[in-house]
Amino acid sequence: MTAGEQAGDNPIPRQALTRQVSFLLAQLGAHATQRFTDRIAPLGLTPPDIGVLRMIAMSPGRSQRALAEELGVVPSRVVALLDNLDRKGLVERRRSATDRRNHELHPTPAAYQLMGELWPVLQTHEADLTAALSPAERDQLASLLARIADQQGLDVGVHPGYQRANSPTTDQTKG
Amino acid sequence: MTAGEQAGDNPIPRQALTRQVSFLLAQLGAHATQRFTDRIAPLGLTPPDIGVLRMIAMSPGRSQRALAEELGVVPSRVVALLDNLDRKGLVERRRSATDRRNHELHPTPAAYQLMGELWPVLQTHEADLTAALSPAERDQLASLLARIADQQGLDVGVHPGYQRANSPTTDQTKG
DNA sequence: TATTGTTATACTCTATAACTATA
DNA sequence: TATAGTTATAGAGTATAACAATA
Numbered sequence: 259m260t261a262g263e264q265a266g267d268n269p270i271p272r273q274a275l276t277r278q279v280s281f282l283l284a285q286l287g288a289h290a291t292q293r294f295t296d297r298i299a300p301l302g303l304t305p306p307d308i309g310v311l312r313m314i315a316m317s318p319g320r321s322q323r324a325l326a327e328e329l330g331v332v333p334s335r336v337v338a339l340l341d342n343l344d345r346k347g348l349v350e351r352r353r354s355a356t357d358r359r360n361h362e363l364h365p366t367p368a369a370y371q372l373m374g375e376l377w378p379v380l381q382t383h384e385a386d387l388t389a390a391l392s393p394a395e396r397d398q399l400a401s402l403l404a405r406i407a408d409q410q411g412l413d414v415g416v417h418p419g420y421q422r423a424n425s426p427t428t429d430q431t432k433g
Numbered sequence: 434m435t436a437g438e439q440a441g442d443n444p445i446p447r448q449a450l451t452r453q454v455s456f457l458l459a460q461l462g463a464h465a466t467q468r469f470t471d472r473i474a475p476l477g478l479t480p481p482d483i484g485v486l487r488m489i490a491m492s493p494g495r496s497q498r499a500l501a502e503e504l505g506v507v508p509s510r511v512v513a514l515l516d517n518l519d520r521k522g523l524v525e526r527r528r529s530a531t532d533r534r535n536h537e538l539h540p541t542p543a544a545y546q547l548m549g550e551l552w553p554v555l556q557t558h559e560a561d562l563t564a565a566l567s568p569a570e571r572d573q574l575a576s577l578l579a580r581i582a583d584q585q586g587l588d589v590g591v592h593p594g595y596q597r598a599n600s601p602t603t604d605q606t607k608g
Numbered sequence: 609t610a611t612t613g614t615t616a617t618a619c620t621c622t623a624t625a626a627c628t629a630t631a
Numbered sequence: 632t633a634t635a636g637t638t639a640t641a642g643a644g645t646a647t648a649a650c651a652a653t654a
Contacts, residue, residue: 289593333636334624380455508613
């Protein structure tokens with residue numbers, strides 16, 4: 259080591275970082291997403307697949323424009339997202355009869371079946387991830403997290419991973 | 434809507450998702466990372482910059498190979514990560530005298546100064562993110578999260594975002 | 609021959625801008 | 632002319648494989 263360096267005394271101490279809720283959330287969030295990704299891979303699905311499918315299932319018939327709005331992404335992104343689902347036979351784009359510019363989005367029967375299969379996978383995922391906690395603690399944690407999500411203005415059930423909007427002015431790299 | 438669809442009764446109900454710790458973690462984790470990214474952008478830094486810099490500062494002189502090991506990424510990825518820091522004048526690669534194949538990694542004085550400036554930013558970030566909670570609740574939350582992180586085998590202070598190892602057998606898309 | 613770091617290459621994600629069909 | 636969706640294009644991130652220097 260050379261003069262000017264301060265090894266054991268660096269400005270971002272490990273201990274402090276460990277206790278920061280913000281870091282723990284980022285760390286555990288990435289971990290949870292990674293585990294989830296692994297779990298649904300056997301079903302041929304990705305996290306974005308599921309998020310988009312769920313939105314469409316919640317109110318079938320909406321347009322791609324409306325979906326883009328809700329997800330917070332540009333329309334061209336929705337095209338790619340839907341192409342993925344389309345290729346898997348999970349979504350159907352129906353030309354609107356009243357305005358032929360619009361596509362009405364509908365899950366296919368296969369999609370509904372797949373979502374049914376997904377449910378137990380989600381439950382296993384949840385159980386494994388919270389294995390360290392008692393049921394009471396798990397509820398407590400869910401409550402605390404929900405309060406933060408609410409205060410932070412996050413849409414219920416909408417993962418912010420979609421609108422990683424690389425605004426032209428900011429230099430962001432990692433979601 | 435057409436026969437076979439089940440709009441209000443879809444298989445992934447919003448209410449259930451909302452209470453799942455796993456989803457809340459993924460959602461809040463992505464949100465926390467996004468906010469963090471925005472906050473450090475004015476300093477010209479990205480989240481990976483900070484993570485790597487912190488590791489190097491923790492034990493200066495380590496090799497790129499060792500760093501790759503700790504981050505859980507391939508050596509070629511470390512090259513890119515370090516190139517970013519290098520371009521910003523924050524890291525120095527010194528040819529090892531004992532084994533000229535090695536690069537000993539050292540933060541520059543500018544890096545130490547920047548890490549000093551970073552500290553208050555982290556504190557603001559933490560405070561804003563936990564604004565919904567009392568100090569006691571914040572501690573409680575940190576404790577619950579730390580227990581999960583520990584049980585899940587996460588390295589203390591290491592963000593899993595580095596090793597988004599797209600293993601050839603799995604089909605993962607989003608981190 | 610084995611190891612460290614680098615370069616070459618390829619693939620995915622995602623945005624912007626140009627384009628087509630429709631209104 | 633304005634709008635919905637698509638395609639063309641570009642840039643970042645990240646992996647694998649081939650390579651050069653050193654041991």
